[in-house]
Amino acid sequence: MSEMRYEAPKTVEAAVALLAGASGTLRVLAGGTDLLVQMKSGRVDPTLVVDVKGIPEMTTIAVENGGFRFGAAVPAMTLHEHAAFSKAWPGLTEAAMLIGSYQIKGRASVGGNLCNASPAADSVPALIAAGATATIAGPNGRREVKVEDIATGPGKTSLGKGEIVVSFFLPARPAHSGDAYLRFIPRTEMDIAVVGAGINLTLDASGKCTAARVCIGAVAERALLVPDAAKALVGTTVDAAAIEKMGAACSAAAKPIDDKRGTKVYRTKVCGVMAKRAAAIALNRAKGAN
Amino acid sequence: MSAVVSEKKLKVVGTSPDRPEGVPKVTGQAQYGADWTLPGMLWGKILRSPHAHARIRKIDTSKALKLPGVKAVVTGADFPEQKFEYVGAARVALNFWHITRNVMAKEKALFEGHPVAAVAAASPLIAAEALKLIEVDYEVLPHVIDVEEAMKDNAPLLFEDMIPRGYTPEATKPSNISKRVDFKIGDVDAAFAQADEVIEAHFKTAPVHQGYLETHACLVRTDADGQAECWSSSQGHFAVRNLTAKITGTKVADLRCHAAEIGGGFGGKTVVYVEPVALMLSKKSGHPVKIQMNREEVFKATGPTSGASMTIKIGVMRDGKIVAAEGIFKYQAGAFPGSPVMNGCMCSFAPYDIANVRTTGYDVVCNRPKTVAYRAPGSPISAFAAESALDMAAKKIGMDPIDFRLKNIAKPGTPTVFGTKLAFNGFAETLQALKAHPAYANPPKGKNQGRGVAAGYWFNGGGESSATVSVNEDGTAVVCTGSPDIGGSRATTAQMAAETLGIEYERVRPIIADTNSVGFTQTTGGSRVTFATGMTVINACNKVIEEMCKRAAKIWKIEPENVVWEDGSARPAGKRAGEFPPLSFREIASKRTATGGPITAAASINAEGQAPGFTAQFADVEVDPETGLVKILRYVAAQDVGRAIHPKYCEGQIHGGVVQGIGWALNEEYIYDKNGRMENAGFLDYRMPVASDLPMIEAVIVEVPNPNHPYGVKGVAEANIVPPMAAIANAVQNATGKRINELPLSPPRVLAALDS
Structure with a gap:
């Protein structure tokens, strides 16, 4: 006790100063949907809890350079209810909306989902596929980091002492872009991903894939960006053969x-099956069928 | 034996009124197990073994006792020693030497989560801290989880001196097999030799938890003279009283137990875990003590029902007649003897007329929590094997699975493997009702879709129940029973009382009285309450009517034999017919003081004549060939309920049993690590179905009244969980061509079968 x-x-x-200046077990509290459960079950017994929900830049969604910046503590439900955001990034929004029940989604944040560093986190593969970057603040100021470089293993991140994830930036969306995230669970809801796959792709006017990012979850110590899977799509019309090759690349990358x-x-x-199904959805979205 | 009341005369029975205790429940005012508090109350917490199997060399509680706020510590040494003997009928025999050790370990910890000590302290945090200060010196022993492994000669023994019972000649070597049971009719081997086709297959099921939402909780207070009082969530407060009294050395009359509202039991709340511990802590500390389990404790140390390993052999003629059947059933008992394997042996082929049957059961201990009753205990497990094998047989000879079963149904007079003859109709009507369902003619035709049929049998129970009925001056009646209400029994007993008395349902207030305020009543279980408690309520109401007629005679100054009771009123009859206007229930009630004082009646019964439950069900499924996910597209369940007192609650029982069966079939299982520690002790990873996993379950209520009950009641709550596992496995086979004989049919297992 x-x-x-x-x-x-x-x-x-102020949050950074608190975290940098304290010793012992330190925890950042956003929605608390992981942290409070861990505290109640006795898995973590923090000496300092820094609640970031009162920090405006961590709880708002804003348009920036034609893209979106959203605070790391923005609840999933708020992303979902933001019409422009959820229209631009339906896959990422759906991924965030897979986290727990409605009550949980009213609190749980993408920042928390990322920093809890579960390999099965639903929003993370979608966020990585989207090409999101994170703004990290620490005792030495701020830095921009690719999201895929933050979680390093179960419960572990690359954040240094006193550092917190402040917000995420999603670049402006080229025309004919679509994203999707699918996970497999044995039930229909209220479960943790057995595997997950996030895809983001852009087509040119002729329907040829010009850019793609594919990220798979729950198949390694952290979400895996799979460049070979992306390569299988780029330059194709994302036809059945390309999708099949992409799925095989995901299975090959999984460990x-x-x-x-x-x-x-x-x-x-x-994970290959989920990636293939997600690619079909992302393709439809890129073709304008939101 | 009374004749069944004609349906035409019924006013309240057969309707579906709101539950009398509904408003307090939906407004949050109802008091469940954890909702009770008392001044000066302490919080009890239990220290549990982290090891699956270990000898307890020493327990040092001195540091915990020194922690400020700690008021008492107990260990196994505080509980009186119990005699080693099996008492009661074989099917439900108890051995208090085992029961007291399940409540608190003595020599050994036999499963992860086994209680080894407990503390009572001024706050939950202090109690939790005190547990960390208790030093237990364990000698960790090799453990065994799987039933086949546990039966092997070189398996680690849970009890070094346990000689298996039920062998001829008698066994002499210790084993984890607690008991062997066998049943036989006819000449099984000769019949197999003559059969046109013989089906043989091996099956496995995983243990599953009852999954009640409310965790175990109790509050116990003690008086200085040894009297005690207990509020707890259970299916039987009389059972709580009797078990707790015996385990703690308290006189039965000195322990008054109250039934809290219950958030689910399904058989799992028929035993005690926390009550004797709280009582001992209360005795030691002199304070009331509350203990409430968390979900992890519930998973690791209560329930489940057995996992099993089984072999079935069926001999069938080409015309569809089954000539021989054999079942070998090996059930996990958990850490102490007492799996429901005998029920499995008895129920597996019970609904069928098979002249030559042999069933053999093994009750096997292993380092898991002690199994407890779960909805039709034992029957769903053996039915998964038997009904899967029947499906294989029907396919082999090319018969429709319902027609195949109809050809072989047991009728009144058909002998069963356990000796008695079947005495009731209902199975044929149930199978016919399922076949008549409009969807049966339209099996699913899509890709990867299929249908499976299975049937189920359950004994249903009678037994001891008591009730008192008191009439109030405003014409209302209070009906007290000793049956905790887990499935709507307050509504149904009020309905039967209202029907019998001839008054409105709303004028009957049903309550569950404590153990010192109503006569002994067995646990709510075995689908017995609407039948047995209902019958004793009806009997008490008939006594009230008799008294009401006497009061009317007194008012009219006529002979009591010339008064009859009709439509809730006393009427002059015989030679007095028409002499006076009728006197209503309310009028007579208002004149009670002048006519002889309070009008009350008590009745007790040891009810017999219960009829078994029959059900037949089909499942339509679609299997995702790339993920192995089984989706239930449609589920139809027909069940003989005798007569539906409250049709909506009958439907609810059918829905509930089927849903639990779907969970059992698809995802529920205990996952252990190599040290015998459970890895999925929570609802996140112990995957019970959620609402969105399920289709609308179509309940077909079949009514073949039980002639032994005034309103024709048959038990409804359990038979429905018997068929779903086989129905779904049969459907998956039909959809994919692959038969999977091991539960659960989880996506990895199904995909592996598809890819094989």
Whole structure:
């Protein structure tokens, strides 16, 4: 029964100062849908909890350079309800909306989902596929980092002492772009991904794929960007053969484990299946069928 | 034996009124197990073994006792020793030497989560801290989880001196096999030799938890003279009283138990876990003590029902007649003997007329939590094997699965493998009702789609129940029973009371009285309450009517034999017919003081004549060939309910049993690591179905009244969970051509079968 200090700073700088200046077990609290569960079950017993929900730049969605910047503590439901955001990034929005029940989605944030660093986090493959960058603030100021460089393994991130993820930036969307995220769960909701796959692609006017990013989840120690899968699509019309090749590249890149949620063999195969199905959805979206 | 009341005369029975306790439940005012508090109350917490199997060398509680706020600590040494003997009927025999050790370990911890000590402290946080200060010196032993492994000669033994029972000649070597049971009729081997086709297959099921939402919780207070009082969530507060009294050495009359509202039981709340611990802590500390389990504790240390390994052999003639059947059933008992394997042996072929049957069961201990009753305990497990094999047989000879079953149904007079003859109709009517469902003629035709049929049998129960009925001056009646209400029994007993008395349902207030306020009543289980408790309520109401007629006679100054009760009023009859206007229930009630005082009646019964539950069901499924996901497209379940007292609750029971069966079929299982520790002790990874996983379950209520109950009641709550596992496995086979004989049919298992 150690004592816990709770702080709710109003600025990023104040939050960073608190985290940088304290010792012991430090935790950042956004929606709390992971942290509070971990605290109640005794898995973590923090000495300092810094609540970031009172920091405006961490809880707002804004248009920036034709793209979107959204705070790391913005709840999934707020992304979903933001008409322009969810229209531009339906795949990422759907991925965030797969996190838990409605009550959970009203609190859970993409920043929290990323920094909790579960390999099965639903919003992360979609965010990486989208090519998002994160703004990180720390004692030495701010830096921009690719999202795929943040989580390093289960429960581990590349964040340094006193650093927090402030916001995410999604670049302006070229015409004929679409994204999608699908996960496999044995039920229909209220579950954790056995595998997940996020895809973001852009077509030219003739329907040829000019850019693609493919990221698979729950098949390695962190979400995996699969360049070979993207290569299988770029330059094609995303026809059945290309999609098949892309799925095979995902299965080839996967390095899952056997655990209570699925077997190695199963995950290897089904991550390819999910990627193929997600690609079909992303393609439709890129062709304008939102 | 009374004649069944004609349907035409019924006013309240057969309607579906709102539940009498509904408003407090939906407004959050109802008191469940964890909702009780008392001044000076302490919080109890239980220290549990982290090991699947370990000898307890020493427990040092001194540091915990020194922590400020800690008021008492108990270990196994605090509980009185119990005699080693099996008491009661073989099917439900109890051994208190085992029961007390399940509540609190003594020599050994036999499963991960086994209680080894408990504390009572001023706050939950202090209690949790105190648990960390208890030092247990364990000698970790090799463990065994799987039933086949546990039966092997070189398996680690849970009880070094356990000699298997039920062998001839008697077994002499210790084993994890607690007991062997066998049943036989006819000449099985000769019949197999003559059969046109013989089907043989091996099956496995995973243990599954009852999955009630409300975790176990209780509050216990004790008086200085040894009296005690307990509020807890259970299916039977009389069982809580009797078990807790025995385990703690309390006189039965000195322990008053109250039935809290219950958030689900399904058989899992028929035993005690926390009540005896809270009582001992309360005795030691002198304070009331509350204990509430969390979900992890529920998964690791309560329930489940058995996982099993089974072999079925069926001999069939080309015309569809089954001539021989054999089943070998190996059921996990968990850490102490007492799996429902005997039920499995008895129920597996019970609804069929098969002249030559042999069933053999093995009750096998292993390092898992002790199994507890779960909805038709034992029958769904053996039915998965038997009904899958029947499907294989029907396919082999090219018969429709319903016609195949109809050709072989047991009728009144058909002998069963367990000796008695079937005495009731209902199975044929149920199969015919399923066949008559409009969807049966239209099986799914899409790609990767298929249909499976299965049937189920359950004994249903009778037994001891008590009730008192008190009439109030405003013409209302209070009906007290001793049956905790887990499935709408307050509504149905109020309906039967209102029907019998001839008054409106709203004028009957049904309550569940505590153990010192109503006569002994067995646990709510075995689908017995609407039948047995209903019958004793009806009997008490008839006594009230008799008394009401006497009061009317007194008012009219006529002979009591010339008064009859019709439509809720006393009327002069015989030679007095028409002499006075009728006196209503309310009028007589208002004159009670002048006519002889309070009008109350008590009745008790040991009800017999219960009829078994029959059900037949079909599932339509679609299997995703790339992921192995099984989607249930349609589910139709027909069940003989005798007569539906409350049709909506009958439907609800059918829905509930089928949903639990779907979970059992598709995803539910216990996952252990190599150290015997459960990895999925929570609802996230112990995958019960969620609402969006399910289709609309179409319940077909079949009514073949039970002649032994005034309103024709047959138990409804359990038979419905028996067929879904086989129905779904049969449907998956039909959809994919692959038969999977091991549960659950989880996506990895199905995909592996498809890819094989």
